Amino acid sequence: SAVISQKPSRDICQRGTSLTIQCQVDSQVTMMFWYRQQPGQSLTLIATANQGSEATYESGFVIDKFPISRPNLTFSTLTVSNMSPEDSSIYLCSVDGGQGSTDTQYFGPGTRLTVL
């Protein structure tokens, strides 16, 4: 399975600021995704990070608030913009299993964000 790292692992930010989260995979993957896990809740898909094109956002999530980049097949970033306390969550990236295993999905360790 792919080894996924995220930076930072946690951060405490002030209201109104932005934070960029990085996701790095140790092998090329077709699909990369970003999820949010609010305190005590399950995971909700934010968007699919498409390599070389704009991300595809789920209902309730917009590009101005959560801009995403994916410059290559092993790296993606998620920015949480103009943060408010309601953005305090764990943000997780996930990837498919790589060539021949697109029906499996692996998750990174997550970034725990606290907004004051």
Next chain:
Amino acid sequence: EDQVTQSPEALRLQEGESSSLNCSYTVSGLRGLFWYRQDPGKGPEFLFTLYSAGEEKEKERLKATLTKKESFLHITAPKPEDSATYLCAVPTDSWGKLQFGAGTQVVVTP
């Protein structure tokens, strides 16, 4: 609308006391069903993918089964290290878009 419901919300077991978790789903054209384990402060750890009714998969003390409307995760003779939240998820309109259940928090006491 696609829905994934897990029960119970929480389960407290004595070490060695076997039990089952339930994941029921309503989704058109089921492609498969995923089970994950999540420890506090960590990302979900992949356990199984089930593709069709009647399929079973095992890993150590865990066994997952799938019917046309639900999946069960059986924990046989659990140990304290099996304590975690167990999540199930189904792909919605593509393999990548997973809809998760709320999870079952399992605590196994010695």
